[in-house]
Amino acid sequence: MTKKQILSPLKKYLLLKEVHGGNSFSLRPYQKIISMIDNGVLWLEEWSSETLLNTEGVSKNIAGILMEIVEKGTFDKLEELIDKTPAGILDLAQLKGLGPKKIMALWMDSNITTPEDLILACDDGRLAKAKGFGAKSIESLRESAIFWTENHFKEHWADAEPIAERLMAKVKEILPTASIALVGDFAMDLPEISALEMLIGSLTPISTHQQVTAHEDFTEAPKTSGPFTFRGKVAGISLPTTIHFVNQADFVAEKFKRTAMPQHLNKAGKSGQSLRMVLEEKTFENEQQIYEAAELPFIQLPMRNGTHEWEWAQQFKAEDLITTAALQGPIHNHTHYSDGMNSLQEMADYCIAKGWKYIGISDHSQTAAYANGLSTERVLAQQAEIDELNASFKDFKIFKGIESDILQQGELDYPEEILKTFDFIVASIHGNLSMDLETATNRLLRAIENPYTTMLGHPTGRLLLKRAGYPIDHQRIIDACAEHQVIIEINANPWRLDLDWQWVNYAVSKGVMISINPDAHVTTGLDDMRYGVKVAKKAGLTIKDTFNAKSREEVAAYFAERKSRIQ
Known part of the structure; x- marks a missing residue:
């Protein structure tokens, strides 16, 4: 359990x-x-x-x-x-x-x-x-x-994943030879999932529908369902479920329609025909043929958002997109020095076993008493332990950081003599969250202007499905990070996923580096980086614009060069 x-x-x-x-x-x-x-x-x-x-x-x-x-x-x-x-x-x-x-x-x-x-x-x-x-x-x-x-009826993508897998297993058991795919919000990697949507292709869609609804685990809502659509509840599946039944010949086209936003489908190619129009003309064996028919470049899931994907395709290739395999190590993590469950050694060993080359440790700062924030003495004790561990590593490094609370007036949470001892500082707001847009924006701006701020942590403080977060002027914040060369994190905890994916392209266009940070409080929490990668890919984040896709040597040099400018 x-x-x-x-x-x-x-x-x-x-x-x-x-x-x-x-x-x-x-x-x-x-x-x-x-x-x-x-x-x-x-x-x-x-x-x-x-x-x-x-x-x-x-x-x-x-x-x-x-x-x-x-x-x-x-x-x-x-x-x-x-x-x-x-x-x-x-x-x-x-x-x-x-x-x-x-x-x-x-x-x-x-x-x-x-x-x-x-x-x-x-x-x-x-x-x-x-x-x-x-x-x-x-x-x-x-x-x-x-x-x-x-x-309240929604699920985080991470919590929806095992639910979706259960649904897929149930349907495959009933229809072992049918073409089956998850579509809709889940397939498009949206952070919040309000319903599960599935597509089933077969030679006899109406009888296939009847075959599914005859199963005891499927309870159909007659008023909202139809001959080609099941809407209702499935035993063991907490999310509302919709299943579309189509002819096998239409499966590829229907799947494409249900994994792309309307703005993407309305894009017209050189011939003047939109993707939506070519989908109505003939059947397709694969998605590549759809884009070729419209004379448009191929856009992979989950980037079919109707935003900037066409401009992206002119500059980059699929292999440029960030992947979990491209990440070299997690930044922004907690240990038992503050509110984490594991030791420095245990966190490092977990990373080494995964093949990563470094970890950034950024426990909570002293003001965060609720999270056992580190006093000055405990900061120095942790740094001494990090030095000792680093001396024992051959191809791995622990970077010394802190998640400094951004205080009420935008100050960082230590005197300068302590701030200068860290390799990097993640600046985040945790307290006094009831702010209007101007107050929250100005509080963040003052922290960004601090020369010791290396990275901005979870910019809006949101907890998906729990609280909306404080309002901020994203454009002003990102512009300031560009001016002061402050990295912005995508906090990969599935409750946060903050910076929101819809602002990542703007940040990159301004020259801001993005770090995909797990904010891990336990070793297994380090694996949350994959959720950050999902939304980063949705935004079109490339490997070259991802800070923690850099090598250990590049990260060390970046931190050292940044600190040298303060002296």
């Missing part, structure tokens, strides 16, 4: 107990075990009652609950609480600014039990009459509730 699968039922139980007025003393064992699992103090490759009972700090009661979660994904005490609670209460808990006590007050005093109820109460004035809710908090809660209603 994943950490999330273990922790989620425990956290739900804590929340619901507090909503129901449970006393804090009785909840301490649960809080303790959550902390142990969260911080890596307790984690087992093979969960068993015997092992848990022999683990320090784990009581017989907690061991039993953990084994229930392992066996069935939940536990009886939690299910009893859920049965006594309106279903929307857990949804309200997803909203920023609502803790258990306020949720209980909304439920008991105003009968508000869902985000939709909350929006209505904000609009009709009821919430303004409730105790503890001022005008600003009401506005913030309303925005948060609207964001939730628009996004």
Whole structure:
């Protein structure tokens, strides 16, 4: 099981107990075990009652609950609480600014039990009459509730991937000889997936449709479906699912239509015919033939966005596009010095095993007390350990960095005598996120102008499907990074993917380097770089414009040269 699968039922139980007025003393064992699992103090490759009972700090009661979660994904005490609670209460808990006590007050005093109820109460004035809710908090809660209603049914691409694989496996089991492809948002590598879309080609599409819907796992919605389209639910698939059934001869053309934006399909070639027009004229054996028929250069997925792909094709070839294989090492990573789970040695060993040539370590800075940010003394201790490890490596290097909080006025989070000790500095905003566009932009600009800022981290602070992030003037920020030669990261954590892919081309056009950073807090988090590569490829990022596609020697020289200009 994943950490999330273990922790989620425990956290739900804590929340619901507090909503129901449970006393804090009785909840301490649960809080303790959550902390142990969260911080890596307790984690087992093979969960068993015997092992848990022999683990320090784990009581017989907690061991039993953990084994229930392992066996069935939940536990009886939690299910009893859920049965006594309106279903929307857990949804309200997803909203920023609502803790258990306020949720209980909304439920008991105003009968508000869902985000939709909350929006209505904000609009009709009821919430303004409730105790503890001022005008600003009401506005913030309303925005948060609207964001939730628009996004709660979606999945991050990374979470949609195993769901899509399950759907593919189910359909292949029913139709082992059919042509099957995932299309739509998932195939186009969009960061957020609202539904799964599949295409099936066969000689008899209507009977193939009937064959699928006859299976017990597929429940069709008759009002929205048709003879050539299934819309409905699939057992074990959490996302809404649409399946299109087409004649085998039309499979290539239909797949192409459903993996390209309308603006891309409307592009006309030398003959004056658009891609959409040639698709209507004949059948195709492959996608290359489609572009040839329209007299247009081939554009690979996922770049068929209707943005700048045609200009890109005039300058570059497919082999110029960034790939995971081209990356030489991950920058922006955390260790147990701050809020990471692994040691410097463990992070380095993981990178070496993957064939990477370096790692950048950028633990949280001192202001980030919530993340065990590094004091000056701990910075120096970490750097001494890095020096010792680097002396033991032959073809690998750890670069000394920090993820410096950008403070309220745009300052970096250490005095100059400490800032100058790092090889590089990732500057990021973590606190005081409620800013208007001008405030947020100016705060970032001041950090970018600081000569010690090497790289701008997750520029908008967004968490996809959770919070929108603070508004920024992307153009001004990118222009400033170009002027001050500051690298911008694509934070590859699937919850962030920030810088957004739609701004990458503008950044590159201004001469800004892009670094695909995993922001890893555990060794396996280093593999998140592949999600950053997906959106970078969507934007058309090339190997030459990717900072961490540079060699170890090139990165070292870049950091050294940049520091020399400050002295």
